[in-house]
Amino acid sequence: MQEETEIGILDILTKINDNTWEVPKSYKPFMRVPGRIFVSETLLHDLDKGTLDQVANVASLPGIQKYSMAMPDAHLGYGFPIGGVAAFDKEEGVISPGGVGFDINCGVRLIRTNLHKEDVRSHMKELVDELFRAIPSGVGSKSRIRASDSELDDIFLHGSKWAVENGYGEKTDLDHCEGRGCIEGADPSKVSEKARSRGKPQIGTLGSGNHFLEVQYVDKIYDQEAADAFGLEEGQVVFMIHCGSRGAGHQICTDYIKTISRASKKYGIQLPDKQLACAPAQSPEAQDYFKAMACAANYAWANRQVITHWTRAVFERFFGRDMDDLGMDLVYDVAHNVAKLEEHIIDGMKKEVYVHRKGATRAFPPGHHDLPDVYKAVGQPVLIPGSMGTPSYVLHGTEAGMGVAFGSACHGAGRVMSRAHAKHEFFGETVKENLEARGITVKATHPSVIAEEAPDAYKSSSEVVDVVHNLEIAKKVVRVLPMGVAKG
């Protein structure tokens, strides 16, 4: 059966180069552009036919530019594949909630320290316990902060800046966030009361699933100049925060899937899959979704900023040193699930497009105006978390990536097994013991969370990263390895 699936895929795809496979326009009559799937021959064996079909389905949407794309970590998602990238013309194109996903601005940030791995290794269990205590995690977890109505409006409007101005972090943190931790054009009046009430008690909470807070160390340098610019060196302790917009973003997506589904019919858009519901980019429906999505994205940036502050506080207490002494600067913060209005050069012309990245990382090149001065020479830090217990990577964006993939790269390891299947296949306690035998401390709300996130339920983050590196969509800077993980 497995064999048949593989043959099916190879019958459809045309090999462009070692890491690029095309879904020809002729594959389905509704395709407006070809699909492009960025995978190595090895990873092609993990590619599901359903994911390929989703790439083709996205290619049917009005105003799509160049290609419907999938990154090497792509797998089946709601309508659009996770690992999907698609850009739509600002005027003639569409905006689709399925192209962003339920966890709006699920993303990652990396914070450096002046600590060496040997300073923390023997204290890891206690440190993870402290982090677990300080940062609420798990489904439905509630924060020590409860946002008032006016605070929630500010969070929706200003993202990370709200957090910094309210004492959760440093002004310089903002320079080291994609878009300074904010999407412009957010409008809290477009967010339902239900989404608001879910959001109020959750600012500064980690969530569940693949979301985590990880203490890591830099284990390998690939690009010394870029590592220097990012403030990273071998043996150094760093920590990574991976989380999103929690219940608020989920509710906003749910609300607008209904609105946009009606709009698809109203505007007569033919859809090969209902889950691709979308509306003309400039329609009031699409613009309302965009304004609400921006609120969720900003909420997620504020959320990661508050968690950063509390994590810094844990380190300060734990090591009895202040954060300047500990050198806990934010390296960068990137979104993995978001739609943005960006300028790209298409067929030699500058053009504004709505780039949908769903399980994909923005990867802007050296010199781009959105980058802080310190990163202008090397390009944007691209943060790629591994699955639990496996390496994570920092890469930098490139000019080639702008041309090939609208300045985008992969976002992680990518599932090969559903959550349900993983829970059936693995025992959380055994997975935890295996990780501990390798010197990795894991603490979660429940063993089943560990089973769901077992490393074997995912592709290899290294193989995934090598594809974007070899294509030069983004280039490797450092590899980091986990020492301690706190998860929902």
Place this chain on the structure above:
DNA sequence: ATGTGC
């Protein structure tokens, strides 16, 4: 991913 399942 998600106050986890019509």
